[in-house]
Amino acid sequence: MRSAFDQAQFLPRVIELDRAQPEFTRTVWDYLDNTVSPQRIATGQDKLLQVRAEADAAAARYGVPGAIVVAIWGMESNYGGNYGSTPIIDALATLGFEGRREDWARRELLAALKILDSGDIARDRMIGSWAGAMGQTQFLPSNFLAYAVDADGDGRRDIWGSMPDVVASTANFLSRSGWQAGMPWGVEVKLPAGFDYGRADMAVRQPSAQWAAEGVTTMDGQPLPEFADGAVLLPAGAQGPAFLVGPNFRAVLRYNNSTNYALAVGLLAQRLGGGADVQAPWPRNLSALSRSQLTELQTALSQRGFATGAADGVMGPATREGLRRYQRSVGLPADGYPSAELLQRLQQP
Known part of the structure; x- marks a missing residue:
């Protein structure tokens, strides 16, 4: 040694x-x-x-x-x-x-x-x-x-x-890490009109049959994968594609605890096997907030009474929940997605 x-x-x-x-x-x-x-x-x-x-x-x-x-x-x-x-x-x-x-x-x-x-x-x-x-x-x-x-x-x-x-x-x-043989990592889905975007969260899990009963469908009309505890993922907020992910997605998260990383692994594996690319368009008109802009967003939310935890420029669960509560209060889709438009709105007197 x-x-x-x-x-x-x-x-x-x-x-x-x-x-x-x-x-x-x-x-x-x-x-x-x-x-x-x-x-x-x-x-x-x-x-x-x-x-x-x-x-x-x-x-x-x-x-x-x-x-x-x-x-x-x-x-x-x-x-x-x-x-x-x-x-x-x-x-x-x-x-x-x-x-x-x-x-x-x-x-x-x-x-x-x-x-x-x-x-x-x-x-x-x-x-x-x-x-x-x-x-x-x-x-x-x-x-x-x-x-x-x-x-x-x-x-x-x-x-x-x-x-x-x-x-x-x-x-x-x-x-x-919990990989279940024979199960997919997830699938791209369509969400029904009136869907509560606040429920698109990795912590909100329920059987695929329940999501289907609420109107969540695959892009091609095939049955949803039979997840016992599936979650809806909106990586780009309400304006972007939606995915239903299961335990194998969470197993990849244990490899690297980033939803973007786990999504990339799933999509790359899908393409390696000859599968489809993401079908719904990404909202490419939106720009990412910088770290200092996220800090400004957190500060503005807290000042309005929507607690976000520490104003550290990191988009964590507390910030997402504070943002969702604000979005609900003003009648916006509560997807918890930070945007320049939201920041500008929050900073108005």
Whole structure:
């Protein structure tokens, strides 16, 4: 273990990146244009063919389709093209020494040392992102210890160079996170006239049969997937596409707790399998609010009596709920979606 620190270096750039808070946010459609691009779809279809044997083996063992695993691979490292070159020990030691997440970084550093001690990977090959995520599908060390698999039988769990291990480990992660075999991640839907947009929330879950009874339908008229606890997702608010998502969408959220990320994985996997793109148009006339504009929105809402929690420029559940209550109070669709128009309205005397 001591040898792991013999060449350890403090990396100032890691601290800079950790402290950076980008001012400008992206709309979901801009994000999807980049992450589910025609190039990434075409490359992913080729990659899915290349790892078909590994994907089929993992699907049989863990119940996770190969297209989902390959979509995560594409999202995390552009199919292995870029999974970072930062020494993980150096990055985590730096974050554990000086950073806003010292306790977390030290726990991950201990996990990384256990991986070295087990002989899964040599120190000089344990590389990844500045934030400590490793290998072709970007596992944190603690997740590596919990979910990584030696699928090729060489005695090591190698998520850097062994595609059987990469594919099986990623499928195992999702399986252990609640993936339900044979179920889709979700489906694009049409909402009925008069739908209460305030119920389009990941916390509002009910059986698909209940959503269907309320008038929610698929785009092509086929029955809704049989979710026991489906939720309606409106990633761009009432003016954009709607989705009904189930437990497999939430399993992807455990991989990366961002609804935009989970939606991108689902849509990329759908396209890799020859499925349809999003059919309803995105409201591309809307612009994303910057972090400082979101802070202004939160402050204005709180001043009007619609509590949003801390005015920190981050769109969390408290801000969304405060925004919905304001929208209801003025007769607007309560979708909780922040827009420049809403901000301007709130700032009027």
